[in-house]
Amino acid sequence: MRDLAAELAQRRAGDRYRSRRVLEGPQAPRQTVDGRSLLAFCSNDYLGLAAHPRLVAALKRGAERYGVGAGAAHLVNGHSRAHHALEEELAAFTGRERALLFSTGYMANLGVAQALLGRGDHLLQDRLNHASLIDAAAVCGARLRRYRHGDDQDLARCLAALEGDGREILVSTDGVFSMDGDLAPLPALAERAAAARAWLMVDDAHALGVLGATGAGTLEHLGLDARRVPVLMGTLGKALGTAGAFVAGSEALIETLIQSARTYIYTTAMPAPVAEAAREALRVLVDEPERRARLHAHVHRFRSGAAQLGLALMPSQTPIQPVLVGDAGRAVDLSRRLLQAGFLVPAIRPPTVPEGGARLRVTLSAAHDEDEVDRLLEALGGLHP
Numbered sequence: 039m040r041d042l043a044a045e046l047a048q049r050r051a052g053d054r055y056r057s058r059r060v061l062e063g064p065q066a067p068r069q070t071v072d073g074r075s076l077l078a079f080c081s082n083d084y085l086g087l088a089a090h091p092r093l094v095a096a097l098k099r100g101a102e103r104y105g106v107g108a109g110a111a112h113l114v115n116g117h118s119r120a121h122h123a124l125e126e127e128l129a130a131f132t133g134r135e136r137a138l139l140f141s142t143g144y145m146a147n148l149g150v151a152q153a154l155l156g157r158g159d160h161l162l163q164d165r166l167n168h169a170s171l172i173d174a175a176a177v178c179g180a181r182l183r184r185y186r187h188g189d190d191q192d193l194a195r196c197l198a199a200l201e202g203d204g205r206e207i208l209v210s211t212d213g214v215f216s217m218d219g220d221l222a223p224l225p226a227l228a229e230r231a232a233a234a235r236a237w238l239m240v241d242d243a244h245a246l247g248v249l250g251a252t253g254a255g256t257l258e259h260l261g262l263d264a265r266r267v268p269v270l271m272g273t274l275g276k277a278l279g280t281a282g283a284f285v286a287g288s289e290a291l292i293e294t295l296i297q298s299a300r301t302y303i304y305t306t307a308m309p310a311p312v313a314e315a316a317r318e319a320l321r322v323l324v325d326e327p328e329r330r331a332r333l334h335a336h337v338h339r340f341r342s343g344a345a346q347l348g349l350a351l352m353p354s355q356t357p358i359q360p361v362l363v364g365d366a367g368r369a370v371d372l373s374r375r376l377l378q379a380g381f382l383v384p385a386i387r388p389p390t391v392p393e394g395g396a397r398l399r400v401t402l403s404a405a406h407d408e409d410e411v412d413r414l415l416e417a418l419g420g421l422h423p
Contacts, residue, residue, distance in 0.1 A: 052366070053366040053367045053369075053370045053387060054366065054387055054388065054389075059071045059072050059382075060072055064088060064089035065081050065083045065088035065089055065279075066078075066086075066089060066405060067079075067403065067405050067406045067407075067410055069382065071382060074380075075380070076377070076380055076381065076382045077380055077381050077382065077410055077413065077414070078381075078382040079381060079382065079383050079400045079401060079402065079406075079414055080382050080383060080384050080399070080400075080401055081401060081403060082244070082275070082276040082277075082401060083276070083277075083279055083403055083405070084244075084247065084248050084276060084277040084333060084357045084401070084402075084403055084404065085247055085248070085277045085278075085279065085322075085323075085329045085330065085333065085403070085404045085405075086279075086329065086403050086404045086405030087277070087278060087279030087280075087319050087322060087329075088279040088280075089279075090279060090319075090322060092318050092321075092322055093279055093280065093315045093318050093319055093322070094315075095318075096311075096314045096315045096317065096318035097311045097312065097314060097315040098311075099311075099314060100120060100309075100310055100311030100312075100313070100314030100315065101311040103120075103310075103314075104118055104120060104309075104310035104311060104314075105310075106309055106311065107306075107309055108306055108307035108308065108309055108310060109306070110306060110307070111303065111304065111305060111306055111307060112139070112296075112302065112307045113296070113303060116306060116307035117307060118307075118310040118313070120310040120311075120313040120314045120317070121139055121307060121308070121310060121313050123313075123317060124139065124313045124314075124316055124317050125137045125138060125139055125284070127317055127320055128272070128284050128286060128320070129286055131252075131254060131320055132254055132255070132257075132270055132272065132286045133254070133258075133263065133264060134264050134270065134286035134287055134288070135264075135287070135288050135289045135292070136286070136287065136288070136289050136291070136292035136293075137284045137285065137286040137292070138284060138285050138286075138292045138295050138296065138302065139282060139283070139284050139307070139308060139313070140282065140283045140284060140285065140301065140302060141282055141283070141301075141305055141306075141307075141308055142273075142275075142281075142282065142283055143170060143241070143243050143271060143273040143275075143283040144170040144173075145283070145301035145302075145305065146271050146273075146283040146284065146285050146301070147168075147170040147171050147173075147174050147210075147241060147271060148170065148173065148174050148177045148300075148301050149285070149295060149299030149300065149301035149302050150174070150208075150210075150239060150269060150271065150285055150295065150299065151171075151174035151175065151177060151178040151180065151208060151210075152174070152177050152178045152298070152299060152300055152301070153294055153295050153297075153298040153299040154178075154206065154208055154237060154269075154294070155178040155179075155180040155206055155208055156178065156179060156180070156206070157178075157179035157180070158179075158180070158181070158205055159178070159179075159180040159181070159205045159206040159207070159208070160180055160181050160183065160200055160203070160205055160206070160207045160208070161174065161175045161178070161180040161181065161182050161183070161207075161208050161210065162182075162183050162184075162185060162193060162196050162197070162207065162208070162209045162210070162236070163175075163182065163183070163184050163185070163209075163210050163211065164184070164185060164187055164188065164210075164211045164212065164215075164222065165184045165185065165186055165187045166187045166212070166215050166217070166218065167184075167210065167211060167212055167215075167241070168212055168216055168241060168243070170241075171210050171211075171212070171241060172184075174210070180208070183196050187215075188220065188222060188223055190223055190226035190227050190229075190230050193209065193227060193230050194230050197209075197230060197231075197233075197234040197236065200234070201234070206237070207231075207234060207235075207236035207237065208236065208237040208238075208239060208269075209227065209230075209231045209236050209237065209238045209239070210238075210239040210240075210241065210269075211224075211227060211238075211239075211240060211241070212240075212241050212242075212243070212244070213240045213241060213242035213243075213244070213245045213249075213255060213256030213257070214242070214243075214244040214245045214248075214249070214256060214356050214358065215244075215358075216243070216244055216358065217358075217360065217386055217390065217391050217397075217399065218352050218354060218358070218360060219244075219352060219354025219355075219356045219357075219358030219359060219360060220352065220353055220354050220356075221245075221256060221259075221260075221355075221356075222240070222256070224240065224256060224257070224260050224262055224267065225260055225261075225262065225266075228262060228266040228267055232266065237268055237269060238266070238267050238268060238269065239267075239268075239269035239270075239271065240256065240257065240267050240269070240270055240271070241271045242255040242256050242257065242270060242271065242272050243271070243272065243273040243276055243283075244276060244356065244357075244358065245259070245356070246272040246273065246276070246277055246278065247276070247277025247278050247319075247323060247330075248277050248330065248333065248356065248357060249356070252323070252324075253277070253323045253327075253330055255270075255272065257270065264286075264287065264288070268287055268288065268291065269285065269287050269291065270285065270286045270287060271283060271284070271285050271286075272284055272286065274312075274316045274319070278316055278319040278320070278323075279315075279319055280312050280315045280316040280319060281308065281312050282308045282312060282313075282316065329404040330404070332404045333357060333402065333403065333404040336357075336402045336403075336404070336406055336408075336411050337355060337356065337357060337359065337402055339408060339411050339412075340359055340400070340402060340411055340414075340415065341359065343411075343412070343415040344359075344361070344415065344418070347415065347418060347419045349361050349418060350362040350363075352397075357401055357402040357403065358399065358400075358401055359399075359400040359401070359402065360386070360397040360398065360399050360400070361397055361398040361399075361400060361418065362395070362397050363385075363396050363397050363398060364394055364395070364396060365394075365396060366385075366387040366388060366396040368396070369385035369386070369387060369396035369397060369398060370385045370387070372385065372398060372421055373385035373398060375421060376398075376417060376418075376421075379417050379420075380417075381413075381414060381417050383398050383399070383400055383414075384398070384399055385397070385398060385399075386398075386399045398418075400414070
């Protein structure tokens, strides 16, 4: 039997122990966490919609109409009018024929791989993909190959090695990488995948609502349509401020997922009131484009100020702004000192990021104001090198 206590002690000694904090109240820049008032720069609530009055009201109306639980899986009797309408609206928003709701992005990514691939098929992934995409290989039994981060030429070499194999190939990548904040080179990846007759799937969790002229994500930002990227996964719990996820694509893809994706078939549907809140979030995206503009202004302000301070930022133009530290112990110490100064900025350490890549992961929100961004920069500038 494993000595769990000894393993946990080893994690602590290596500055890799994770601890939860208790939040009082809604997501907002100013939070009460573990009884302390803090200015938070760690939420994925990029547009500040998680506590938006219109979403709260929509959820309440949904609870009054549908109750608080779905009661069953979508394929039994848990698929409400609210779920159906949200799927139709997500399909229209992303420019796809159909969309299908999943309880989480993790479940969506597992479900796609399991439905499209089988044992002996091939799953090719960016080396820095989210854990859910990597874990999908184990679920479906496909052979996993990981190409160098953002390197379409390395992907091409991996695809060339499979030429004539005759098995299904799925190429999957984050649209925006959650720990680095950079974008995948999707036009080049789409070209490589099409030439090899491979599926291309994009996990756009951190871009939906943030990038693109209407907030439709990385594909809109880069001018890619459903033909070039057949499988799109998006989450509702980040910029859209609610919970759950969806996969959008062709009629045939969505019907295949309904028939075959175990993470869709064998789980209870999300609560219908959450679906109603997500529908309202899509309306707010249209009605309040200034939120997205304010968010991007904060990104520019933070990057300009960090450059003046000589901080080691990564090449991100998204709300994810990692401050590279390197050593895990030093990242933990800097995060602790920021906490003492009243700022909640997490230290991200291996194995979440590669060895030597520990960082402070700053995330910005439209709910922040300029003064709060400046105060964070001042605090970062005051840390000893």
